Amino acid sequence: MAWLKKNPDEQISSNEISSSLILTLRALDRESIIVDAAGKIVFSSEKIDRLNLIKDGRLSSQELLALVRVVRRTGTSREGTFEVARGPIGESKRELQITATLISDDGLVLVIIDDEGEKQRVDAVRRDFITNISHELKTPIQALSLNADAILEVKDEPDKVVTFANKIKLQTNRLNDLVREIINLSKLQDSDPMETAQEVEISDVIKEAIDQCESPAQVRKITINTDEVEESIVFGKREQLVMAVHNLVENAINYSPEGTAVTVSTKKNDNIIEILVKDQGLGISEENIDRIFERFYRVDPARSRATGGTGLGLSIVKHVVGNHGGEVKVWSALGVGSTFAIRLPIAVTKGDK
Ligand code: ADP
Numbered sequence: 001m002a003w004l005k006k007n008p009d010e011q012i013s014s015n016e017i018s019s020s021l022i023l024t025l026r027a028l029d030r031e032s033i034i035v036d037a038a039g040k041i042v043f044s045s046e047k048i049d050r051l052n053l054i055k056d057g058r059l060s061s062q063e064l065l066a067l068v069r070v071v072r073r074t075g076t077s078r079e080g081t082f083e084v085a086r087g088p089i090g091e092s093k094r095e096l097q098i099t100a101t102l103i104s105d106d107g108l109v110l111v112i113i114d115d116e117g118e119k120q121r122v123d124a125v126r127r128d129f130i131t132n133i134s135h136e137l138k139t140p141i142q143a144l145s146l147n148a149d150a151i152l153e154v155k156d157e158p159d160k161v162v163t164f165a166n167k168i169k170l171q172t173n174r175l176n177d178l179v180r181e182i183i184n185l186s187k188l189q190d191s192d193p194m195e196t197a198q199e200v201e202i203s204d205v206i207k208e209a210i211d212q213c214e215s216p217a218q219v220r221k222i223t224i225n226t227d228e229v230e231e232s233i234v235f236g237k238r239e240q241l242v243m244a245v246h247n248l249v250e251n252a253i254n255y256s257p258e259g260t261a262v263t264v265s266t267k268k269n270d271n272i273i274e275i276l277v278k279d280q281g282l283g284i285s286e287e288n289i290d291r292i293f294e295r296f297y298r299v300d301p302a303r304s305r306a307t308g309g310t311g312l313g314l315s316i317v318k319h320v321v322g323n324h325g326g327e328v329k330v331w332s333a334l335g336v337g338s339t340f341a342i343r344l345p346i347a348v349t350k351g352d353k
Contacts, residue, residue: 017043017108030114035059035068037107050194051096051113052084052325067100068109077101081117086194087325087345089272095121125189129295133182136296136311140175144168174305181312184243185295188319193237199347200241202232202273206264209245213253221258224249227265232273235347236324244320247313248277248340254307256281256337268346272326275342283334293318293328317342 017034025032025045033053034043041057048054059065063082071078079099086092095117103110147168154160210224217224234241245264252262260280267274284292288299296311298304304311314328321328321342332338 021103025110028112030112032113033059033111034103035109035111037072039065039068042108047195048113050192050197051094051115052086053113064098064111067098068111071100071102071109072107075102085325086322089343089345090322090325090327092322092325092327122190126186129186129189132295136178137175140171140178144171144175147171174308177308178310178312181310181316185312185316185319188240188316188323193240193320193323194235194325197235197237199233200236200238202234202241202266202275202344203229205238205241205245206266206275208242209249210264212242212246213249216250217253217262220253220256222253222256223261224253225261225263227263229264230266230268230273232266232268233347234273234324234344236344240320241324241344244317244342245275245277247317248342251313252277252279252281252338252340254309255279255303271346272343273346275344276339277341278337278339280337283336283338284330284332285334289330289332292330 022043025043028045031045031048031051032043033041033045033048036042039058041054041059044054053059053061053064059068061082061084063080067078067080077099079097082096082098083093084096086094094115097114097116099112099114101110101112102108147164151161151164151168154164206226206229210226213224249262249264256262256279262280263276263278265276265278267276284299291297292299293314295315298309298311301311303309317340318328321344324344326342326344329341329343330338
């Protein structure tokens with residue numbers, strides 16, 4: 001039988017792993033790891049990094065390590081469900097079903113990982129989301145229908161027809177914004193950005209997000225300052241990260257009085273990059289601050305409508321950041337302003353290894 005190593009520089013412990021086993025593992029629609037008796041990982045499937053299970057060539061989860069030890073000691077296969085953090089910070093987790101099996105006399109353990117829990121979670125989120133959407137779409141659609149009826153009633157009075165037609169135009173624009181945000185959010189809920197993650201430069205993300213907000217800032221006479229934006233690389237999807245920073249800057253503009261300033265800055269510590277968006281706006285009360293990340297939640301629906309808000313902006317931010325293994329924080333004082341922070345793990349780039 002032919003024997004194969006994962007790559008030419010890699011030591012494969014005392015036992016070598018057969019090429020047919022490696023080919024089988026690569027063909028599976030699941031991630032897999034082989035751990036030797038010393039706890040060293042001697043094989044891992046291609047996309048394993050996204051699951052945050054390995055650190056410095058070893059299993060990072062104590063729970064998983066314990067499972068592997070039991071399998072090695074008893075010689076019997078074991079299954080378990082584990083909640084694994086998506087990143088070093090934040091509360092976003094994924095549920096993994098794990099099967100561990102002893103595959104050699106000298107203690108090699110094969111771990112097969114199934115992301116089934118993630119699929120179930122996505123299904124539950126989707127069902128819940130569809131209920132929310134149907135409710136949110138009903139109001140503007142009813143308003144459109146009422147205005148269309150009104151036009152029919154005043155069809156011989158051109159001035160009134162124009163007034164109702166303008167209302168319909170506004171409502172259609174709103175509906176358009178709403179549908180666009182719904183599509184954005186449902187895409188985020190369905191996909192795992194880490195599957196196709198790339199190295200993304202945060203200073204570029206900030207620049208692009210600010211450029212997109214330039215004209216609304218001009219209209220509202222708001223200056224956007226960038227303060228000490230440092231270079232930093234994270235793993236993820238650039239367009240999603242731009243969308244998240246864009247949403248925070250757009251909110252800072254929308255919920256601030258004319259003539260004030262919005263400041264975007266970064267801070268680095270302990271391998272975390274923090275993107276801070278600070279405004280001198282309305283602020284958010286304590287009772288509302290815990291709710292603003294909920295889908296469709298608006299402190300003042302009338303103001304949100306006037307600025308083209310949909311109540312989805314911050315839930316999009318929360319999703320993007322959670323999917324990237326990070327977290328969002330907010331500090332705010334009524335009448336003083338708010339600071340939102342996106343915190344993301346800095347990528348260990350090839351040059352750092
Ligand atoms: P919207 O589309 O209504 O802006 P978001 O999800 O982006 O929805 O925000 C939810 C609510 O949180 C907003 O309606 C607003 O009441 C409040 N909010 C968000 N950002 C700010 C901010 N920078 N200052 C004050 N209030 C804010």
